[in-house]
Amino acid sequence: MKLMVVESPNKIKKLEAILGDGWKVMASVGHIRDLPRDDLGIDLADFVLNYEFIPPSTFQGRTFPGGEERVARIRREMRSAEMVYLATDPDREGEAIAWHLKDSLGLDETQYMRVTFDSITKDVIRGALGKARKIDYDLVHAQEARRALDRMYGYLVSPLLSETLGMSLSAGRVQSPAVRLVVDNERRINAFKKTSHFGAVVSFDGDAWQAEWNTKPFVTAEAPYVLDEALATRAAKCRQFKVTDSQNTTAREAPPAPFSTSLLLQAASVSLKFDPEVTARLAQKLFEQGAITYIGTDSVNFSDEGLRDIRAFAIGKGWKLPDEPRRFKEKASAQEGHEAIRPTHLEDEDAGEDDPQRALYRLIWQRSIASQLADATYKVNTVSLAAVDGAETFEFKANGRVMVEAGWRALTALDAIADEGDADEPAGGKVPMLEIGSSKRADSGKLLRKETKPPARYTKASLIKKLENEGIGRPRTYPPIMKNIMDKGYLSEVKRFLQPTDIGCQLVDELVKGEFGFIEVPFTRGMEEELDHIAGGGRSYLDVVAPAYEQLQAEIAAVGTGGTMKPRFPCPKCDSGQRRYAPSGKTPFWCCTNAECKHFMDDVGGKPAERKVYACTVCDNGTMRRFKRKVGAGNLWACSNDECKHFMDDVNGKPVEPTVHKCPTCKAAPLRRYQKKDKETGKPKGGFGWFCTGTECKTFLDDEGGKPVAIKTAPCPKCGKLMYRRKGEFGYFWGCSGFKDGCKTVMDDKGGKPVPKDAKGGSKPKVGTGKIPTRVAVGVPTRVVARPTKKA
Template identity: 35%
Template sequence: MGKKLFIVESPTKVKTLQKILSSKDFIFKATFGHIKDLPPKTLGVDLNTFHPSFYYISSKKKILSDLKKLVSKVEEVYLATDPDREGEAISFHLYEYLSSVNKNLIFKRVDLIEITEFGVKQALNSVRDLDKGLYLAYQSRRVLDRIIGYLISPKLSKALNLPLSAGRVQSPALRLIVEREEEIEKFVPETSFSLRVKVKDKNNNVYELDLWFKKELYKDKDPKKLEDFFYHYLAGKTLSLDNITEKKALKQPPYPLKTTTLIEAAGSSLGFSPKETMALAQALYEKGLITYMRTDSVRVSPVAKKAAKDFILANFGEKYLGKERRVKASKFEQGAHECIRPTNLFQEPKNLTSKEKALYTLIKNFFLASQMSQAEFLELTYVFGKDLLPKGWFLVTKRKTLVFEGFLKVLKGTENYDLPLGLKEGDQLKVLSFEIREHKTKPPERYTPHSLVKKLESLGIGRPSTYATILDVLFKRNYIEKEGKSLKPTPLGRLVCRLLLEGAKVFMDYKYTAEMEEKLDLVARGEATYESVVKEAYELIKTCRFPSRVST
């Protein structure tokens, strides 16, 4: 048996695989991404038949030439590109090219969920045929993006006499950002006030108590009423601590990370953009350190659960072990993969950049936390002044104490916890002073890159392979800008959004965009055809009408 050709996208993957598989048995080659695409300057789609004209990318000539020479020396080709529809497309195009060179080749599709000895062995033991449905889902996605972009963008550009673009996912994302800005501008804050009272115990310890009515903090539009209340009922008085109630509270551990929650966690705690997060995660995956990073699943394999259990027992003890949890899948989840997790909990990776290390640590801590026990708290409520105040009115202060840290051992948040007050029921406290506290309702917050991704996922718009790049075009076209960490539409972005809502409303509709994503999933499963999905979109494109010229 001769050597086998093993093809992946990146040279980093090659280096990792060469440490696992023998060079005596395999010849490794990287494609550096896609080898075929639609033409860069023309539509590339026949609008009568919807047949796409993919061409071999000119920069890949040498790679294709090298592959052509290699296939004369091998009998088998292992196509080990990424295990998603983009990776399937690369493998499919490789198959088309290489089988035309050598018709006797045997092709095997390999899904590398993790690039480790265990992961590669599993993948080689479960090779499969190319998935035509998954490839057609890629082709549908690529052609939809092309015809929506190429056929709507010129109409939009003509209306404003500017080089503009519209996109299947980018335009609804722009709409979200614009609508949020409009909500903020229309927001009228409401002001209310509450009463806070300072008291001291016999040891001169000072405490701050809030005025409650029935079961909640009392707020009034008129601060004078609160001041009068204080002087009428509390000024110069001595309060009694009427009762202390204790309530046990549990905080559940997080689920392990998937693409959207990875982007969110890395954005909020490390300050990474979605694009940077996914590039760093890709590097960690290709080095064999984490599982595949484009996933919408939080599923954990039995082997990984066992490894986590062993690690937690060895490092923290049995009481930190979590219980098995049922995971309810999202209606938009494709679920083809596991969660994002380390491939080896017991081995610290070496030679990582500071950012790679930070992201790896985040992934590891979330995964460990997901397999650990819940945190336990005691919520203490101290109630004062029943004998001084009218019925239903109380002075209250609360404390939240940590009883058992559980998963917080590895995933500490920003929340601070209290110690119980050194008071007991019946203690007397002297009223010292008061403070009128102002409360203003706040407008909704602008989206950040990671909160926008989270919103898109909740609407079913986009998929793990597209989240990282959604914002790129919006920035490039000057439709949005950053203000601090937040996303703000530019005047041009708002104008484009308005025109698209007028002239191409269906392609700005969140529900329709989500349904289009679902149709791509149906194509992948063989439950819808490429032609029907593309034709439906094209018929809608033909109905789009923009004004002939709009003043900017």
């Protein structure tokens, strides 16, 4: 038996069907080991990474096995395998996972082979097995270097940043420059001052076509716009023109390139409104189903096999092709050697398990074929006209085009990324061919009021494009980059446009102020190039990681001695930084980061404020401290003196003596409010109630709006015993106190009175077996109830 190990369990069924008998396919389910969560995980003497198995995880009540358990399962099958084929994804991260599997399984060089494939088809899989090799350690070291660098910048800079800004923040080697791009762009937008200027347009032949005023003769480089409204009005009033130039040409429009990972993320964002992480997940599913080639690629070109398949399919459909297959210019930083994303079976025009998958597949299918079709061709008419008014000559120009051959646009009318509208509609209308020197009269004219526009805000699609153009990140990193900076609240999305939050701006400002190299785009771009050199065998792991660490340590030391990053909220006692803590379910507070000081402050509007001290109104030496109620909404105050146990209500952040309700039975002891609990589980159930604190009095009352009210009773219509009004999961109901004697009467509640069930016309309340809680009405001490402990 031969054993193949892949990353995703979704590939198993498809691969086993292709491989046939004598094969077993198992999945690592992604990474099996990683650096520790709560430690740097790097031996700084030699920069060895200290990996540990990924622990089990729990999601929605289900526990998923950790890396060690997954490896043990593979090891059991490996014992009966003659050869283990490590077939993790064909990129640097996949190569690293293959090495982790080899190391964890204890495989020597004779026991395994490494195979990679860009698509899950019979021919590709068979071809991959024929090219089986050993692990490429240059790729593994490149991935390890990326992991080490990301961990160093994150773990060594984030605490400093958190202390300075007073809250838990994280810096990132790639995510921080990505945030900076948005921050800098937003500041350019805010600093932009619009300029109002003017233009003119005239219409001809019943508004069939238009010509726009050429303002160049009236502007300069220093004053690029027409600010004279009177001049523009004169231009708009021109009617009699002479044709000064008339040209008829043919324009060709080549199709857009196939999808790389970046282009696919952008196109799905623009055309399908998918977030990058959603697109990545859907595309991975399609790859695992064998519907498309591998999604992690920088390439915008197809393999020879892919080109042959597309051209043959297009010929069968009768679509026009260029004489030679199209090759598109690659980026200088393109890596991994994978072809662009394409369908594996072109005859399948639809694929996927749900509507989002099918929509993404259709986008890929159209783009792949369109990229190899003939150019779209247009007939273009360009006319220049001139009108004389006094001493000025006003030039107008019209440009119109009409599609002659649709070419690739017959398959997909719009470029999924770039097109804003229908490209077939000419900007100037149907411009006719006119004879040079002839006269032409305009029907009408219009003054154009224009304003200069600020830089456009980034969308997720355009930010990914910017990152790619700047050489920041790589195909598999774009979705997690976007997810991290959004989830951490550094950017917000408003109508699909990205805007930096206050904390995002502060994060960038502090990193720039601290002069950290990784916040600069050229530094980050250079680091990506260094990782590429490791993958290509030109640099070693230590050649890149060690100098980066030394530089980072020097930058951190300079910040510490230079005092450039000062605490945003200094402690009023020791001048160290105050840091905000927001424990789940509790009131946020601030605490000094100096372990010897530990000065606490309240949180008011997200900023620290000195705690107001309120003396206890019962004891002499205690002060009141505010807490969030464990049950119910709001806060309460409790005395710091453990022997006092005095509680007070919270009203607008101040302690107020709670209203005292005297017992209506004994007239002496006060009543105390308590949370009703399930008799068996002890968990809160059924709201609140009140009981008398007197030792001898056994009075209980109901709770309405935080006030005690008498327990309502009525005689049972069947046995004559008392019925009690109770509050259940579906509202109030009435139950007979004689249920132990066999009376199971349960009635609905209407206006505080018992009525036969369904008398209100509503659905029947689900009250279980009809058992009634054994509390009693005022003055009916039929049992002793265990009293709640002393609480507010």
